[in-house]
Amino acid sequence: MKPIEILLIEDNPGDVELTKESLRNGKIKNNLKVIMDGEEALNFLFRELDDVDEMLPDIILLDLNLPKVSGREILKALKEDELRCSVPVIVLSSSEAASDIKSSYQLHANCFITKPVMLNDFLNVIKTIESFWVEIVKLPEKGR
Template structure:
């Protein structure tokens, strides 16, 4: 899937999600929302950091415009991954949206303190998920001015 982003190629979304079923539902939600993107998927924070830094096996990975980050994952969880992204001078401008089933007030507050750009609770209903993905697309693909030449830029 790919959506045009001017001369810079498709809008790339990195999905950091350990559950293959949730990853598949997210991909279907993008398609159902009518907003095709190049959706890249990794299963945990360690793989996300390797992808973002283009370490093997991700040396040819595209630069994402947006990261969708689950919180509860094995190895490096989303909390540690968010802090690492936002603490890295080369990555900190990259928009990170926490997309998780957690409705914990502490998780929400912790995520914003760690500089998450948004916190979205994954609904159980597919129609609600499609609506939330569509709203994310409307905002991040169409509504936001980004810094040209940066990984988060268009």
């Protein structure tokens, strides 16, 4: 089975390491790319390549509060773009604010998850995301 391509857009080094650890210990083969600021994420996602479909990740894990360009702006740009709008975006934020949850869904996030504070809970959330979005959900095939 081909590895799933996961893009993590997260500026907290601790959360990056926990996510890497959880995905490394998961049962799904994956390639994880990490980008730590919003401007770099937009540049990566909207760079010019011959085959846009092949360069896109299968899933994006997106923090809302990023340096330079916010996660909201990234989400809006992705979901407004015809070639990129089908990539599932999972907002993974420390926020529990109703306004953040509502605005994420208004911008067409595929789901909103509040990052747990406890280490084991955080690891379990990442494993659950991996399990649900890779084993249960049917993702669009690339190249179609």
